Amino acid sequence: MTSSADPSTSCQVRIVGRLGSRVDSRELPSGDTVVTFTIVVDRPRRARSDGTRARVDAIPCQAFLAPVRRRVTTLEPGTLVEAEGRLRRRFWRNLAGPSSVLDVEVTKLRLG
């Protein structure tokens, strides 16, 4: 049994959208700092088939790398950005039981 990742699989993503209103920074128990934010992407009209009126997707993002953290905290809500990173599913447990969320760990961020 090997623990190395299969190189033929990938969850790399590229998002171009508007920066959401909140950029929150917090320190983890490990001592690392993580910045969380949202990128809003317009949904193509033909893709609005999930029974909601949503015209956009608000994509939750996280950044651990200092250059990304610094950059995102200087930007105004609504700024067009281009982000690259990887999809990550995060798990946690609270009073309601186990929960998880799929978000993007952003490794590069530039103005869109």
Added chain:
Amino acid sequence: MEDPATQGYPAGDPDGSPYDWYRRAVALLDGGNPDAAAVLLARLREVDPSSMSVLEAHARSLFDSKRYEAAAMAFGELVERNPSEDYAHYGLGLSLWRLQRFPEARDQLAMATVMRPGRADYAQALAQVRATIRAREESGLPLEGPVNP
């Protein structure tokens, strides 16, 4: 003749199916009777807690009834269940504004505006909350709560 104090309020379970209740509640809401709509919609939420339409209508009815704390909770649940719904952020922002929780209101209204940049009502609400925050900052007043508690 129906007692005006209870007019529009259901006694026990209302007649018809839950869909009939929903249509009646929306008619009450649109007809300017949000208190009665809120009662009906609260009962509907017990019957169908998963319905987003019911939750949104309930949130609207609570806001129109000036029950802003309850409205903020209902809109907050809507945001949590569908973070991509701009109207939910807008409703939450307006409710927090009425509760004088201006920084939180600004964040929600800014998010609604980012989601729908073309909506003049979103932009106007955001501009007003930002102006309030700026005025309070310049006057050294707290950014939350009444000016003269």
